[in-house]
Amino acid sequence: MTVEQDNPGKRVLLAKPRGYCAGVDRAVETVEKALERYGAPVYVRKEIVHNKHVVRTLTERGAIFVEETEEVPEGAHVVFSAHGVSPAVRESANERGLRAIDATCPLVTKVHQEAKRFARDDYDILLIGHHGHEEVEGTSGEAPENVQLVDTEEDVASVEVRDPSKVVWLSQTTLSVDETMRRVDALRERFPELSDPPSDDICYATQNRQVAVKTMAPECDLVIVVGSGNSSNSVRLVEVALDAGARTAHRVDHAGELDETWLEGMRTVGVTSGASVPELLVEEVLRYLAERGWADVSEVTTANEKITFALPRELRKNLGGARE
Ligand code: 2E6
Numbered sequence: 001m002t003v004e005q006d007n008p009g010k011r012v013l014l015a016k017p018r019g020y021c022a023g024v025d026r027a028v029e030t031v032e033k034a035l036e037r038y039g040a041p042v043y044v045r046k047e048i049v050h051n052k053h054v055v056r057t058l059t060e061r062g063a064i065f066v067e068e069t070e071e072v073p074e075g076a077h078v079v080f081s082a083h084g085v086s087p088a089v090r091e092s093a094n095e096r097g098l099r100a101i102d103a104t105c106p107l108v109t110k111v112h113q114e115a116k117r118f119a120r121d122d123y124d125i126l127l128i129g130h131h132g133h134e135e136v137e138g139t140s141g142e143a144p145e146n147v148q149l150v151d152t153e154e155d156v157a158s159v160e161v162r163d164p165s166k167v168v169w170l171s172q173t174t175l176s177v178d179e180t181m182r183r184v185d186a187l188r189e190r191f192p193e194l195s196d197p198p199s200d201d202i203c204y205a206t207q208n209r210q211v212a213v214k215t216m217a218p219e220c221d222l223v224i225v226v227g228s229g230n231s232s233n234s235v236r237l238v239e240v241a242l243d244a245g246a247r248t249a250h251r252v253d254h255a256g257e258l259d260e261t262w263l264e265g266m267r268t269v270g271v272t273s274g275a276s277v278p279e280l281l282v283e284e285v286l287r288y289l290a291e292r293g294w295a296d297v298s299e300v301t302t303a304n305e306k307i308t309f310a311l312p313r314e315l316r317k318n319l320g321g322a323r324e
């Protein structure tokens with residue numbers, strides 16, 4: 001049976017932008033360059049980015065992922081992940097004589113600077129984000145006395161501030177834009193003088209991937225989001241797709257997790273991927289779909305990203321050797 005007879009109208013809409021953002025690209029390259037320059041092993045505190053495939057590949061090349069700097073041998077190189085660290089983590093690494101290389105995304109660092117600035121001006125800071133996520137732990141750690149995490153609706157109702165005229169909200173970089181604005185509206189009902197952040201905390205990459213998936217979702221019977229389960233921005237893409245009208249949406253780490261039954265009776269399948277996802281994993285999903293009759297792929301482009309970030313300072317230094 002030919003593809004056409006099998007199911008006319010089978011098509012794939014492929015979101016663009018999708019996959020690696022500038023911060024992830026820089027963080028992954030940081031570990032690769034550190035391995036090249038210093039040799040294995042290079043220690044990495046937490047997952048460099050929230051993607052199983054990336055972590056496995058770097059482990060194979062000699063990276064050792066640890067939960068805390070205490071696990072790193074004294075004097076060794078340690079890379080801080082793209083999600084950022086609190087000053088307490090930096091101090092602990094310093095005390096142990098570790099040679100730290102900071103792969104924190106510059107857009108996360110920007111939120112840290114905002115937290116420090118508002119704390120200096122003695123504001124109460126309501127940080128919208130997900131409980132337990134490494135990024136909010138790092139940002140909160142910049143001003144633990146001033147920052148309170150607002151995750152759920154219940155948190156909006158229970159949070160208390162010292163002076164309602166000196167309150168600002170900041171956020172994690174990888175939240176759903178719409179969901180965040182709902183939290184802000186609810187917070188503003190309680191604190192009408194709530195100040196906004198000086199610039200967007202939800203980063204360009206998170207926003208762009210959500211706009212792309214929102215654009216194609218109303219036409220999709222199924223949206224497949226490639227990304228790991230602990231990747232906040234990837235998980236948000238599933239929610240955004242469903243909110244925007246996709247009939248169904250599923251997240252998979254790789255093509256091996258796709259389920260044939262999801263495709264039954266479907267015509268238009270949307271595909272996208274989170275900011276920490278190598279394109280190779282998307283290509284495997286497209287191959288899986290093509291083998292089942294979804295070979296007609298059209299890209300839905302809502303932005304062209306050009307942004308790149310320079311490598312961390314420690315790796316930009318020219319050692320005068322052949323390696324640079
Ligand atoms: C660092 C900061 C923001 O879980 P989350 O979406 O935050 O993280 P990743 O690693 O999946 O995405 C990239 C990233 C890194 N986003």
Ligand code: F3S
Nearest residue numbers: 021023024105173203
């Ligand atoms: Fe940075 Fe946003 Fe990527 S904060 S790591 S550019 S998802």
